[in-house]
Amino acid sequence: MRENRRHAPETVERYLDSTLESVDNAEELAVGAAQRAGFEEDDLMKIGMAVRESMVNAVVHGNRYSAHKKVRFSVAHSANRFTIRIADEGDGFDFTALPDPLAPENLMQTSGRGIFLIRSFMDEVDMRHRDPRGTEVTLIKYMVSK
């Protein structure tokens, strides 16, 4: 990471509509903040993809594109970690029982790789049910000094 380009810690929070445009917006916000935080190209790509996949889950599967439901999106950058939180207002799902997209019987499925990619690209991923409804995903990328 480029120490001399690191900016002061910042926090961004938005309530986004449940649209594919919001997916693009969230990705852009996250990558912009990550760039200002000093992440390099490879990590920017990973953060962007993890945010995109999480936002798609929130918009498409959680809120089902509902005009009445929002996605709460936040990015926080501190000294040692970059944290993104994405929360939908959907019915929730059992994220402990997801099929393994790498299993031979699933390899040729046309969907089901999103969460796997999120976990591959981020250092920590936490999913929890929100009260009274919805799912919140927390994505963390460590800020490693060189």
Added chain:
Amino acid sequence: MSVKLNSRQVGDVSVVDVAGRITLGEGSSALRDLMREMVGKGQKKILLNLGEVSYIDSSGIGELVSGFTTVTNSGGQLKLLNLNKRVKDLLQITKLYTVFDVHEDEAGAIRSFA
């Protein structure tokens, strides 16, 4: 930019030059529609040139898989050309890199079709 698709014929191989973003929505559905159209027209040898693909998400990966299955089930072959690092890394992480026949030069890819 969403996705731009340009089809051309090289002998009996249909080459699709894909440029832009293959993501959920317009990008992935455009690719899906084109491949279905090509299979519907009886095209058996399809080469996707992904050299100008700037971005692909899991939906885009899904469309590549769907296209592969559709073409294969119709008795044809679908191959990939010019993967950039991002696409290659994604296919490797998802263990799909060895499923597809991937090439780095068009002439060699064309010759490889049975």
